[in-house]
Amino acid sequence: MSETVGIIGAYSTKYESRSSRDTWDMIKEVVEGVMKSVDKGIDGKDIDVVIVSNFSDRFAGMLHVGPFVLSLINNLDAKSFRVENACAAGGTAIFLAWNLIKSGLAKNVMVVGYEKMSFQPSSAAANEVLMQAGHPSEILVGASFVSLYALIAKAYMDKYGVREEDLALVAVKNHENALRNPLAQFHRKISIEDVMKSPYVSWPLKLLDCSPLSDGAAAVILSGEPKRFTDTPVYIKGIGMAHDYPGLHQRSDLTAIAAARKAAEQAYSMANLRPRDIKVFEVHDAFTVAEVILYEMIKLAERGEGVKLLREGVTWFNGEHPVNPSGGLKAKGHPIGATGVGMACELFWQLRGEAGERQVSNVEYGLMENHGGTGATSVVVIYGR
């Protein structure tokens, strides 16, 4: 049943810092790019629905983007709307697209994600925009997402005897991966020492534990008749979406991202696959600690054993289960509305053998996890050939 929805095209801009480009230019590039990426060609009239994914108009400076996209693809008969679910906007758009197609409401859906975060005059200003996605009580006490993830990191480190050096491995790995990705924001190899020497943003998290402010856009086209458009679609085998309380103070366990676990369980169950069946992963490493916890949420590791995978090389590029071969949010970049869509692009390329230098070998299945806030919304998608 789930084989009937597949991705038939994908396109992403390079993710950048302080891009000189207008948000609109980036959107235009990915809309034209994704249309051209479809092997057998696709006409704008084939698209029934365009779902736009964007976090904040304080970042993007644009609203009501759907009709612009419709005029670009020359199809005013399609329907269009924007979705936002904090950093999970892209995953949410894919989840909705899948639902619209599975239910017969649409045949072909374009998902367009974008964000332009580095236009802000200062990191403080950008932080203020980001924190609109926090719980009002958290905002009131002056929390930021890095300080909230620092609480998570501290609780996790204490509970499982994890050191700052362990978390640093995520950054080192993902920066190394990004060297192979021409679309990545950073092309700079870093060491554990570099991470450890980088300034604390919110102890125990340092600058190099954090994903950057990014500008970028990405787009995919999902189809209920994928073979009409390509001989090698990438199918959605399983999908899940789940929520948690928005505030950390509302949760019983600071060391988990429970929504990701729930979404992953839904996706594995639908795909009828086990974690070890999946070769390659793109997960939401907004902060290094998140990637480690996510290993456990998506059941690549037992609780408390996430770091072991890093130490043993399992999730490195040449390991058994590479995680974030793109460079991840940490090094590929994190233009919020584009992030989940960009993960889908990466897995589309990985599953089609089109990932160039960063191609993982023997990829039959890939999984993406994209979450918002400190995990109040999570979307997990499993792709297969």
Place this chain on the structure above:
Amino acid sequence: MSETVGIIGAYSTKYESRSSRDTWDMIKEVVEGVMKSVDKGIDGKDIDVVIVSNFSDRFAGMLHVGPFVLSLINNLDAKSFRVENACAAGGTAIFLAWNLIKSGLAKNVMVVGYEKMSFQPSSAAANEVLMQAGHPSEILVGASFVSLYALIAKAYMDKYGVREEDLALVAVKNHENALRNPLAQFHRKISIEDVMKSPYVSWPLKLLDCSPLSDGAAAVILSGEPKRFTDTPVYIKGIGMAHDYPGLHQRSDLTAIAAARKAAEQAYSMANLRPRDIKVFEVHDAFTVAEVILYEMIKLAERGEGVKLLREGVTWFNGEHPVNPSGGLKAKGHPIGATGVGMACELFWQLRGEAGERQVSNVEYGLMENHGGTGATSVVVIYGR
């Protein structure tokens, strides 16, 4: 078929200017209010999906609101996301909710709309936020929505021999209607002379031709099993959503809001009803000229004869087809993300005979039209008992 989706509860805050309330307080009020409004009671666990409708986080100062609503209704198993389609966000949310229920993806969907526009330090600042929904070329030349609607007004007046005094009738009528609506922002009777004497904002449109900046929130619950929750649901009999080019320069006819015509045709066809079968209307009178043109788009009047309905009293409160008995965007107010949801509330009350002093008599069917920008997106919904 369309009788299977009905509204089972509705709630709206009063619309206000410069509200002292936090956006979050308004959301909390409508979520609790709409839950309590369901005749036979409803449990948070009965809600499958929460769709949040909001235009701009520059206005609202909040993002990722879905999980907050889920925690308020104590159901983290529901799924949630926000939609934005400029001023048509609310209508779009209702359109999606209807689709999710009709397709079997959800049984009961809560739609929550809100906006807090008057927090901005100046009208110029508010205008800048609004214009993010314009076409980039329009923004580049310094257009505002009032100047764009002024172009529409000028073209319409020239083509059909309409005078400024004619358009003023819309404002006079809607201000009179708002006197009967305790939820309305303005409770001030105005005359044609008042409108004519009010300062030009963009000739030929004057201050009293324009809807205000508003703060407010509204919520409805749609159900695929409405009789379980109330003996008197209000059914969605027909629904349509359509788009047009975002820029006025891209359109062939400045005097039409073509997307509204298309959406109305879809809705009439699904409902198998004619315009004259509908007793009461809530339409998107962001500017007076829009209401007149909408009479023609929704086929209450022939092209160019919209003003005739006003002159003959047809669309006044005691006329044959009252339009905007709530006071409309003009006088009830226009808190963007709430606007379309508030229209649904009004028609829910009108069809159930619960509209108090502003109750229209013999209401069997009601129609709402909610559009975004200068009409690049329009949603039309026909309700029946």
